[in-house]
Amino acid sequence: xxxxxxxxxxxxxxxxxxxxxxxxxxxxxxxxxxxxxxxxxxxxxxxxxxxxxxxxxxxxxxxxxxxxxxxxxxxxxxxxxxxxxxx
Amino acid sequence: xxxxxxxxxxxxxxxxxxxxxxxxxxxxxxxxxxxxxxxxxxxxxxxxxxxxxxxxxxxxxxxxxxxxxxxxxxxxxxxxxxxxxxxxxxxxxxxxxxxxxxxxxxxxxxxxxxxxxxxxxxxxxxxxxxxxxxxxxxxxxxxxxxxxxxxxxxxxxxxxxxxxxxxxxxxxxxxxxxxxxxxxxxxxxxxxxxxxxxxxxxxxxxxxxxxxxxxxxxxxxxxxxxxxxxxxxxxxxxxxxxxxxxxxxxxxxxxxxxxxxxxxxxxxxxxxxxxxxxxxxxxxxxxxxxxxxxxxxxxxxxxxxxxxxxxxxxxxxxxxxxxxxxxxxxxxxxxxxxxxxxxxxxxxxxxxxxxxxxxxxxxxx
Numbered sequence: 547x548x549x550x551x552x553x554x555x556x557x558x559x560x561x562x563x564x565x566x567x568x569x570x571x572x573x574x575x576x577x578x579x580x581x582x583x584x585x586x587x588x589x590x591x592x593x594x595x596x597x598x599x600x601x602x603x604x605x606x607x608x609x610x611x612x613x614x615x616x617x618x619x620x621x622x623x624x625x626x627x628x629x630x631x632x633x
Numbered sequence: 634x635x636x637x638x639x640x641x642x643x644x645x646x647x648x649x650x651x652x653x654x655x656x657x658x659x660x661x662x663x664x665x666x667x668x669x670x671x672x673x674x675x676x677x678x679x680x681x682x683x684x685x686x687x688x689x690x691x692x693x694x695x696x697x698x699x700x701x702x703x704x705x706x707x708x709x710x711x712x713x714x715x716x717x718x719x720x721x722x723x724x725x726x727x728x729x730x731x732x733x734x735x736x737x738x739x740x741x742x743x744x745x746x747x748x749x750x751x752x753x754x755x756x757x758x759x760x761x762x763x764x765x766x767x768x769x770x771x772x773x774x775x776x777x778x779x780x781x782x783x784x785x786x787x788x789x790x791x792x793x794x795x796x797x798x799x800x801x802x803x804x805x806x807x808x809x810x811x812x813x814x815x816x817x818x819x820x821x822x823x824x825x826x827x828x829x830x831x832x833x834x835x836x837x838x839x840x841x842x843x844x845x846x847x848x849x850x851x852x853x854x855x856x857x858x859x860x861x862x863x864x865x866x867x868x869x870x871x872x873x874x875x876x877x878x879x880x881x882x883x884x885x886x887x888x889x890x891x892x893x894x895x896x897x898x899x900x901x902x903x904x905x906x907x908x909x910x911x912x913x914x915x916x917x918x919x920x921x922x923x924x925x926x927x928x929x930x931x932x933x934x935x936x937x938x939x940x941x942x943x944x945x946x947x948x949x950x951x952x953x954x955x956x957x958x959x960x961x962x963x964x965x966x967x968x969x970x971x972x973x974x975x976x977x978x979x980x981x982x983x984x985x986x987x988x989x990x991x992x993x994x995x996x997x998x
Binding site (some may be wrong): 567569570583585586587588589590591592593594595597598605606607608609610611630 | 722723764838852924925927933997
């Protein structure tokens with residue numbers, strides 16, 4: 547697992563990204579795609595952002611909405627993919 | 634004109650209208666372009682591709698589109714197949730299949746089904762595990778380039794999610810039937826595909842288990858939308874050129890058409906449309922090349938602007954040429970039919986507008 551500092555940094559970056567793009571504040575456990583939330587198109591924007599910002603590749607099996615549903619889920623996925631890339 | 638564009642110009646020559654009327658492009662020509670890596674120019678060099686940027690490949694796509702939309706459609710299919718392998722496949726699958734797609738193997742991608750057009754969530758094609766194999770059952774319709782394809786990339790339900798599967802076109806249980814007399818892009822090899830208990834090694838599944846269909850399809854279609862958008866820029870350029878040349882050479886009421894203000898207005902509209910679509914496509918490609926998340930929406934926007942502008946402009950061009958351009962065998966008549974199809978494929982006008990509206994709501998605060 548990444549350090550808590552690294553994960554906190556990813557979390558903060560993602561919260562800032564979301565707030566900047568949606569002009570709405572978010573919390574780490576809030577469901578992005580719940581009623582009235584973001585579109586599936588936005589989910590792909592998140593994929594591209596995660597890849598650019600954190601140097602990971604989100605390929606086939608990881609393209610699951612549950613990996614993008616909350617900031618917490620995205621932080622966990624970034625951590626897992628970074629670990630896998632480093633092995 | 635660069636070497637790539639010169640090669641395609643030479644290979645197409647003045648044959649696009651004949652291919653359109655015959656409903657076929659010579660397969661050897663497609664293989665020649667495929668072997669040169671030109672049908673999927675963005676595949677990285679490590680897989681034998683040209684490694685073009687989205688912007689360079691887009692400009693090349695526009696050039697092909699200005700010559701022959703059927704050929705550009707085949708190119709879009711090949712590029713989308715390669716993009717799907719690159720985006721969804723494992724490292725091993727990328728190493729295995731991408732070199733084939735840059736060396737002459739022709740591919741097509743199947744999304745739509747009889748009951749699943751704009752609503753791809755209704756896809757019912759089933760990919761199910763059976764020991765070390767998967768078995769595929771379903772039906773796809775209007776699969777561009779399927780008539781020419783050696784390899785079919787088929788999207789379907791898989792486990793509790795979705796996947797794409799790589800199906801050899803000659804596998805037992807696969808039937809490919811050409812669409813009879815499509816109204817546009819007549820030589821693009823549109824076909825329906827039946828998959829009856831098609832058994833394949835499990836290693837041909839892209840995307841693993843549990844992936845979301847909407848995300849897989851959006852990933853694949855992002856490339857397709859960009860490519861179609863650039864193809865529409867090509868249609869717009871062909872229409873602008875044909876209408877301008879005709880307006881200079883054709884005289885009515887004692888002077889060239891170009892000196893009649895109403896015709897001048899049409900030409901200005903064509904130029905505005907071509908420039909608008911070009912700029913929107915350039916923006917989308919730059920987003921892609923920069924790894925910007927804006928690319929997803931920018932691709933939808935580019936496709937929508939390109940398609941609607943091309944359809945309107947092709948009608949305008951036919952109007953300028955009048956009887957001279959109103960029959961099969963003329964570039965503007967072909968553009969008129971081809972452009973209409975662009976408003977339907979890779980996300981209809983209506984679907985694009987819905988997606989753009991959703992985006993507007995997402996970012997409105």
